[in-house]
């Protein structure tokens with residue numbers, strides 16, 4: 529199964545997948561900068577990374593991709609339940 533949703537911030541990175549069948553693609557999330565297979569390797573590390581990112585003001589890793597109407601609270605709801 530391909531996973532397009534960032535486990536740290538909930539960003540949908542379609543068509544680039546972060547994970548495929550439990551194998552990380554080592555893709556850096558353009559939103560929070562989390563690298564799949566690295567910061568999101570465990571549920572705890574994904575949570576920790578998210579907390580740090582929020583503390584630093586939810587800055588986009590690639591601001592050029594940030595939508596004008598970006599809404600963090602609605603994006604957060606897309607994070608897989610077990611990673612909340």
Ligand SMILES: [Zn+2]
Nearest residue numbers: 534537557560
């Ligand atoms: Zn992310």
